[in-house]
Amino acid sequence: MRNATLPVLLVLASGIGGVVLAQQMQGMDHGAHAEDTGELIWRMPPMDPNMPMLPGIMGALPPVGPLLPGFGIDPMDYPPARPREILDLADGDEITFTASVVRRMIAGKHYLMFAYNGQYPGPLLRAPTGATVVVNFVNEIDMPTTVHWHGLRLDNRFDGVPEVTQAPVLPGGTFRYEVRFSDTGVYWYHPHMREDVQQDLGLYGNLLAVPPDPDYYGEVHREEFLILDDILIDERGIVPYGDVAPTHSLMGRFGNVMLTNGATDYRLSVQRGEVVRFYVTNVANARTFNLTFGGAPIKVVASDLSKYEHEVWTGSVPIAPAERYVVEVQFDEAGMVPIENSIQAIDHFRGEFYPHVDLLGQVEVGEDVVERDLSEAFGHLRENDDVAADLANYRRYFEREPDHELELALEIGDLPLTIIQSMEFEKGLYVPPVEWNDTMPMMNWLSTGEQVRWILRDRATGRENMDIHWSFQRGDVVKLRIFNNPDNLHPMHHPIHVHGQRYLVTSMDGVANANLVWKDTAIVPVASTVDLVIEMTNPGDWMVHCHIAEHLHSGMMLSFSVE
């Protein structure tokens, strides 16, 4: 891997063939397509027709082969997936969990995708906080996989990280997980192998650790679970993935079809005046959403592993991949309330921001007024003394010097010269704090982990990614400073996930966080410096990584152990 500051070498490399030029794409209409002859080959990803393409990359293809599980099989040969079911579980319960191929219908078309227990999303596992449930996992897809129980502080053996905590579960294989619902809150599960494919095709679902205290959250009329996702589809179906390595390594694979709970037509019917608690999870490979409810005030109650110190009002919920937020909304006007992703997208060619809105679902508010009026409770913002009391034990760590410092960086290899040139124009000028949309779909698609290396760099040792291994003692409280260095060809935000422990984001860019919450995943915007205080309570070997699936597979991970 070369450093991106060696353009001459990169010129040579791109000419030699880091990317396949596509003479074989003759006859393509906006990209090759040979499914009709039974052969899967690349076709260009769908693009905004108003976005001009760099001439030098016209006809280029990723340097890996295409992969589409189930390609060539008639979806109608498989059973249809069914909507998620809720499994109410008790301590000691045992369930079977099967990953398999299913038929899904998205926007009126059938696709072969994956599912846990034949459901989209996977079943909601609901158990009391502190309960342990045995999950007997069966792998019936044609890829090795594991299940990671994201955010739960469970026994290290069951964390689902291949070659770290367990061997991959091969096709036809099984694994017995003991899932401890460690902390009250909402969590999710997903594969920890080729997430860019398996998770994207539907392998995800929620877990809810039910609070022991019925007054843990405020009173609401109902609870709903929103899993936000997107998928990349063109007129011929799901756009293939990379076979030996993911494509879209620069920015991650953004979808062009939005899914809420796995569907394009999410709808909720409520009575006028209802207060709904939404458990929101972002399972997209790369997309950060800015969630809105038709302009209604949103009460922010909790995030990954705890409630906030105090509840706050907000107008939207920016949520990065793998984050969760618990929010409450009152629907007090009859009519349709859109649930939207409302962002300022970027047109790099014009150098402009422009407003962009995706419809994620709708809430139909009826004329009938709900029987119990919770307006007063909803209008009150709670101070959570229990959270504050817990946090008091950690405040002495906030101001001390960091124990470790990470720098987030990027190295780029033999991408096509035009892409390098384009990014060099951009270097040092401006990259937004967050990439809300795929501003360069073709360039992004061409990049794989063979050309792009995303880096976690230990500033003290210079070690990078899996060459880093930190050791801690159980009970240590560790301050980690993360700087997202903008000085590279394409800086990007990163949602950083710490396995098996919980952490606080104590400051961003030197500004102290005045409303803390326990997290396992948090966003580090471009050029920002974020301080985390991590409580090391859970022994074992664990990971820290970016939760953009393609960045993870481009190397952006490290390990640490707690003795």
Place this chain on the structure above:
Amino acid sequence: MTAAGVAFAVAALAGLGTALPAEALPGVPGLSACSVSSMGPGAPYYAVELVPTGRVPGTRRARGAATISYAHSPFGLSVTPDGEYVYDLHVEFSGLPSTSGDFVVWVTKADLSEVNAVGRLDGEQKIEARVDWNKFLVVVTLEAATEPLGETWNGPIVFRGMSRSGRMHTMAGHGPFQAEPCSKYGY
């Protein structure tokens, strides 16, 4: 010196430097006389360089910097329901000359379609404001001390700067030319 202090010092040098030839500033490797403070090593990426216009005597020697940080938010970064970032803007000067008027800070959208008066600089030549635009200008003008502030400025522009997003790359735009000396363009 804190990071903010370094940023302020670098910004100040850059501001002073507009009167100098377009060459590296003493002690600031890589920064030309009009290259931007926010691009200096260790400086805040999203700082706003404030460039003197020279329209008011004595102001070229003043030093000014504007920095932005995310407004408090439960999500770390802060955005509006429309997706615009929400920043706390901190503007600080030193060495502004005594005048018969007040130095007033404004923020505007890049196309001047909306203008907000941030306010008059206080005795410490500082002011803070909330900005929820992705791309904006910071404008400092000299206004009559006795007049209420209008919808936009009336006095001469003394300093002006653009948010970092003003440098967003365009294929036909400023990208390849960002290192050119600003003296070429008359300031």
